[in-house]
Amino acid sequence: MTTTPPTAQDGLDIDARYAFARRVALEAARMGMNYYRDRNALVVEHKGDPQDVVSLADKEIEQFIRHQLSAHFPEDGFLGEESGSAALAARCVWVIDPIDGTACFLNGLHNWCVSIGLLIDGEPYLGAIADPNHDELFHGCLGRGAFVNDVPLAVSAAQHVREGLTGTGTFHPRGKQHFIPFLQGLLGEGGMFLRNGSGALMTAYVAAGRLIGYYETNLKSWDCLAGLVLVREAGGLVNDFFRDDGLLRGNPYLVACPGVYDQLAALIGPSLDGAVD
Structure with a gap:
């Protein structure tokens, strides 16, 4: 898919949404770390498959992100792993994973993160992935580049x-x-x-x-x-x-x-x- 980046005339505040994604991803990741340190006390459920698990941390972090979105961008749609979807016909639709890598999270492994992405007119437009175990925030926006913290990202030059x-x-x-x-x-x-x-x-x-x-x-x-x-x-x-x-x-x-x-x-x-x- 290709798209022309929205302009100011479109009435979409891209700067505000990009800043929001980064800030909320970091805040949610800090919440996740608090649960992670006390993970043995979490209530865990299975979603029909023994390997597909969800914890109280997943649910409460997604609820936090969804509340923040409703307060700042009430007109935007939402799709979350744990709480389903709303207003998917909206121009802007946020796609959220409150803890990606829940099995790692629950087993004391450091391979988990918070992922917040935004579709505009059906196109992946911006994203923030917060990894609190390694103090890394991966983020990017269409036409503006991609970064880990403040360092620009570039894919490998491998040929095989x-x-x-x-x-x-x-x-x-x-x-x-x-x-x-x-x-x-x-x-x-x-x-x-x-x-x-x-x-x-x-x-x-x-x-x-x-x-x-x-x-x-x-x-x-x-x-x-x-x-x-x-x-x-x-x-x-x-x-x-x-x-x-x-x-x-x-x-x-x-x-x-x-x-x-x-x-x-x-x-x-x-x-x-x-x-x-």
């Missing part, structure tokens, strides 16, 4: 999968049959893989050049929307994630630096742009 690490992952209900064949192909080409449990962070790491690419057999929009902006602004490539109601249903997902995108897409095969069921 053997020249770096590729992030990867899968989801139990959909698409898992494509996971092992991809890993076999990647290893056969001399590549190596990493799975850290947070789609938002692995996407941000592609934008930062730490990973050369990231493939997920099926990902949800709240796990990646903020990061998609960062990858594009850092010079990376993305697949057509939003096709076939990807915003609500999820889809196969690939982001990568230009030098390896086609190679990774070929290793994935037709499932990247086809059905995953």
